[in-house]
Amino acid sequence: MVGAEAGLPAGQRTCGHMLVRGLGVAEDRARAAGLFRAASEGGDAYGAFNLAQLVDDPDECLRLLEVAAREGIVAAGAVLADRLSALDRDEEALGWYVWAAQRGHMGAMNAAACWYRDGFGATPDPVQAVRWFFVMLAHGDGDGIHEAIQLAKAGVLDEEQIRDAGRLAGDPGAAEALIGTVRGGGRT
Structure with missing residues (x-):
């Protein structure tokens, strides 16, 4: 919690993860989303990936997943492909599946x-x-x-x-x- 309070993106992400999972603290998805957003805005790609799983806005979700993928989070590319597929954006989805596949997913x-x-x-x-x-x-x-x-x-x-x-x-x-x-x- 100290890292999150100090504004460190990795600390914010870690604290957000604890809140989403209820690990040693009461589960609080709204607070977790805020911490993931802060981590993401601080340049933490995993923060963007985690936030994408919590936001309701499909466009924001896609944007966050792409940010995370472009920063090297391979799973984000695969999830992005899944989300694009669900929106019938198959050509884009295939591109991201191949991107993630090339990286071992x-x-x-x-x-x-x-x-x-x-x-x-x-x-x-x-x-x-x-x-x-x-x-x-x-x-x-x-x-x-x-x-x-x-x-x-x-x-x-x-x-x-x-x-x-x-x-x-x-x-x-x-x-x-x-x-x-x-x-x-x-x-x-």
Whole structure:
């Protein structure tokens, strides 16, 4: 509480977090929002991200999320994409999903892959879809590999496109494994 009282943005944010969660103090979302706003105005990107979760004004929420994302808060980019999607601003949403995916956000990787597969925010792009499914796999999440196999087996991609996806993902071995699976050399 001392840091918040001294006007330090990190202290304001921390105190706001305690108030939102009721950690050692009575829950007080209005006071938390005020502290997050002060932290945000003091240049604290997490303060902006936290405040975005509490404001009722959709435009202010989007602005705060973008501020936080541009300051490097990867989760803010993914949440911004979710909020833009809810407003049917799919092209912008896809851009933010890709932004967050490029920075390692697993949920954004999955969203980018599925959106490219299904053509939300862009025309369908199976190469980009498989690319993000490969990146997910490289990060230890195999949920998307079955989707990649289905795309390849459905003939949506040829071998060169699969190799392009592997190159874009930085994992040419995954592309060769997928090609082997499609040729009948691997199990699904």
